[in-house]
Amino acid sequence: MQVSVTDHVNDVKSIYYASPQPALLFSHDKVACEDYEPRIDPVPFGAGEEETIVKIVRLIKNNEPLGATIYLNERTGCVEIARILHGGAAYRSGLLNAGDEIHEINGEPVRGLEPDKIVAMLLKVRCLFSFDPGTDEHIPCREAGLPFKMGDILEIVNDEDATWWQALRVEDPVPTNIDTPVPAAPPVPERHSRSAPATTPATPGSGGAVTPVPARLVPSKHYQESVEVMRRVKLREARNPPRSISPCRYSPKIPKQTRLKKTMYHIVQSGGGPPGIGRNELKRRLKASNPQHFDEVVPYTSREKRPHEEDGKEYNFLSREEMESQIIAQNIFPVTIFTNYPNALNRFVEYGEYKGNLYGTSLESIKTVIQRSKVCLLAPHTQALKFIRTAELRPYIIFIKAPGMERMKYTRLEQHARATHTENTPPFSAEELRDITEMSAKMEERYSHFFDAVIVNDDLHEAAAELIKLAAKIEREDQWVPVGWAY
Numbered sequence: 001m002q003v004s005v006t007d008h009v010n011d012v013k014s015i016y017y018a019s020p021q022p023a024l025l026f027s028h029d030k031v032a033c034e035d036y037e038p039r040i041d042p043v044p045f046g047a048g049e050e051e052t053i054v055k056i057v058r059l060i061k062n063n064e065p066l067g068a069t070i071y072l073n074e075r076t077g078c079v080e081i082a083r084i085l086h087g088g089a090a091y092r093s094g095l096l097n098a099g100d101e102i103h104e105i106n107g108e109p110v111r112g113l114e115p116d117k118i119v120a121m122l123l124k125v126r127c128l129f130s131f132d133p134g135t136d137e138h139i140p141c142r143e144a145g146l147p148f149k150m151g152d153i154l155e156i157v158n159d160e161d162a163t164w165w166q167a168l169r170v171e172d173p174v175p176t177n178i179d180t181p182v183p184a185a186p187p188v189p190e191r192h193s194r195s196a197p198a199t200t201p202a203t204p205g206s207g208g209a210v211t212p213v214p215a216r217l218v219p220s221k222h223y224q225e226s227v228e229v230m231r232r233v234k235l236r237e238a239r240n241p242p243r244s245i246s247p248c249r250y251s252p253k254i255p256k257q258t259r260l261k262k263t264m265y266h267i268v269q270s271g272g273g274p275p276g277i278g279r280n281e282l283k284r285r286l287k288a289s290n291p292q293h294f295d296e297v298v299p300y301t302s303r304e305k306r307p308h309e310e311d312g313k314e315y316n317f318l319s320r321e322e323m324e325s326q327i328i329a330q331n332i333f334p335v336t337i338f339t340n341y342p343n344a345l346n347r348f349v350e351y352g353e354y355k356g357n358l359y360g361t362s363l364e365s366i367k368t369v370i371q372r373s374k375v376c377l378l379a380p381h382t383q384a385l386k387f388i389r390t391a392e393l394r395p396y397i398i399f400i401k402a403p404g405m406e407r408m409k410y411t412r413l414e415q416h417a418r419a420t421h422t423e424n425t426p427p428f429s430a431e432e433l434r435d436i437t438e439m440s441a442k443m444e445e446r447y448s449h450f451f452d453a454v455i456v457n458d459d460l461h462e463a464a465a466e467l468i469k470l471a472a473k474i475e476r477e478d479q480w481v482p483v484g485w486a487y
């Protein structure tokens, strides 16, 4: 031991000859004396050999397999670790052993669950885009590609390659042969279920009853992002061909943070679908289905209060100066607004100007609704999604989509449907309906990765019924959430 230490120091010296030797020796000795073994709480004093000890094991690992198989011990009814695979994360941690009983995973009890159910608690990837290997010009082998559709669930078994990951479709039989690598725990690029271990069910001693399904290639997150960027650049260039700019005259513009964005309010409200598609109508119907349960935020405005209005009921009324200073402040101190700018009480997730008055929805108003144990219904602008799509609010985003142009005309023209954000507007013209339909397609193309569900607002009654049913289902079932929300 002593010899190897000296050798090592000499090696280092020969490369970094200028380094002072005592400092090197000191660093080396310090590192060598550190204990890098995982720390396990000491066995309670007095616990006998026969007594059960509960270990709470915390494994922090990257996108790699846990490297363990599990089985249901029918005698005890407990889920136990069948094997620890050599070299896997569990093996390296030294924290888990074959025969250990698993009582809960990420806080969720597993007693009585079939191993299959536990496998269903694996972190998996829900696809936020579709992929057809037949049309991808860069895939190294088309036959090896795994086609998938948006919403499909995949298990990524290898994410070592920067461009092509290996994946299994979740309905494919999971390999159980212990001689083959256990499917990887999830990289989960975007979203995953709330539960989380990475184990594979196995019957002890069976050594693999199911023939493993070979993993196939899917684009990595990095690759897909590059594809998306390129697609948008091409699209933009096709729409506005670049003009040649003299390099001498070109100076990049520095965005002015303190300028107030002047967006028309009806644009500001175009989040859950294009304006005019029926978001507010559907929101109204959902609220009416259970007014005790659903509620909406009270927006802020700088316009004059009308005689019949009550502050805090229809709107929260603020002077234009107050609203402006708060909006400007949040642009200057995007993160620390509450501590750095004591006058700013509101953080507007969206704001805009309509007919000379400011309107906005504040984060605090949303929280107020939630704190009253109500489900907060919003129809935000797409720009607001990044502010509200947080671990704190955990929104469920439903896109209200336009049906085809023919159905738009059939359903809206007959009903004399008209915009509701302004008063006394004439019914939609065919031209306006075309705009709504086109905007719907553009929004879906651009923001579909934010959507948890899509409802096509064709027949209004059917769309409302679907929304009400979906709202009930959301409350019953676990949802997919971004990775960061689960911890």
Ligand SMILES: Nc1ncnc2c1ncn2[C@@H]1O[C@H](COP(=O)(O)OP(=O)(O)OP(=O)(O)O)[C@@H](O)[C@H]1O
Pocket (backbone or CB within 6 Å): 266, 269, 273, 274, 275, 276, 277, 278, 279, 280, 281, 282, 411, 412, 415, 416, 417, 418, 419, 420, 421, 457, 458, 459, 460, 461, 463
């Ligand atoms: N499926 C439908 N069939 C017929 N009319 C509809 C349908 N959905 C909504 N409408 C009507 O379309 C009009 C616009 O709906 P709504 O106000 O809810 O749209 P919006 O998306 O909230 O847009 P805006 O912000 O312009 O109000 C209303 O008259 C509404 O009753």
